[in-house]
Amino acid sequence: MESPELAFFAALRSGTPKVQCCQRCGKRFFIPRTHCPVCRSTDYQWVPMTTAGTLYSYSEIPPQGASPGRNVVLVDMADGFRMMSTVPAAGPGELVIGMGLIARVDASTEPPRIVFEEGGK
Structure with a gap:
């Protein structure tokens, strides 16, 4: 199995x-x-x-040296569980608790990962 x-x-x-x-x-x-x-x-x-979710919490990590800033998010999924990931396209100050998010597969990494983008709700 x-x-x-x-x-x-x-x-x-x-x-x-x-x-x-x-x-x-x-x-x-x-x-x-x-x-x-x-x-x-x-x-x-x-x-x-189900790819719909709602932003529960987040943390913004500021740029450090040559590394751009990024975020870490906790998303309440419509399926009833909470998922940790990122919203790669969100800039500083663009995330709002309660906003609708949509999950998608980011196949540019190995292994692939689930990331989020604004949408839904």
Whole structure:
């Protein structure tokens, strides 16, 4: 059986972010794991992730030397979990708690990652 981490990154490489959905209690969960964090069942399916989210919190990291500034965000996803990532296109002062965000796959890195852009809500 493929590990949850390998299955997650395989889905990202295909361009479709997926999360696990417990077949016993229906909870969708992230980060990839071997069992449901609610009912502990090991019976789950991979389902497409709903890409809509709301900015819960963020931190802006100022430029340092030649490195540009960046941000780290916590996003409450419509699927019911919280995800940490970044909004690469957001400049200083552009993020607002409660703003709608949309997840997308950034395939320019290896492994690919989920990042966010403004939108939704």
